[in-house]
Amino acid sequence: MKFDLVIxxxxxxxxxxxxxxxxAANYKKEALLKRHKISPLDIAAKAGLVALEEPETFKLVMVVNGPAVQQLVKENSELLGKAQEAVANGLKIHVGxxxxxxxxxxxxxxxxxVEVVPSxxxxxxxLQNSGFAYMKV
Structure with missing residues (x-):
């Protein structure tokens, strides 16, 4: 199962x-927990009965457009700490x-x-065409 998410x-x-x-933080925690639950297939793999699958990785991207771009400026120190924490935990932020x-x-x-994208x-x-699930906040 693919766990990539665009917010x-x-x-x-x-x-x-x-x-x-x-x-984003909650999603990462839940996706990691889901990925690491032991299933019957995991038990069979550890016993050497089936090939062990590579652990899935996932990507988190926040895409910001419209008037929201005004929140991503250096002057906005109120949100900076939360943003830095999210980025340190793997979130990428794109702005149009x-x-x-x-x-x-x-x-x-x-x-x-913050990464600037043309649109x-x-x-x-x-992102959706490459398999990312979409969530509007």
Whole structure:
């Protein structure tokens, strides 16, 4: 089973971002627990009766567009700690250049770990087409 997840945020609200960061942390914890539960297949593999499968890895990406891009700026120290913690735990944050242009946000204004993509909408489509599940926060 593939556990990749894209979290979509487009609200200019710090509470929505707090919820999104919390959802990412909870998802990672639950996916890791699910992945490490011992099944009959695991027991058979450990007994040498079947081949042991490689543990699955998964990716977490937050795609930010619309007015929400205004929350990702260096001046927003209120959310920075939560974002840094989420990124340290594997979350990647993508922001759309189109939204940045619309809301007059320059690349040097963003947190250093935010990746700029040409279009957040196109990024969402590409991630979903490559197997990511979609969650809107």
């Amino acid at each position: 979509h945020v487009n609200a200019n609200d710090p509470n929505v971002f707090r919820l999104a960061f919390s959802q 250049q189109c939204a940045m242009n619309s809301y007059h946000v320059e690349k040097d204004m963003l947190w250093s770990f 957040a909408t196109l990024d969402l489509v590409q």
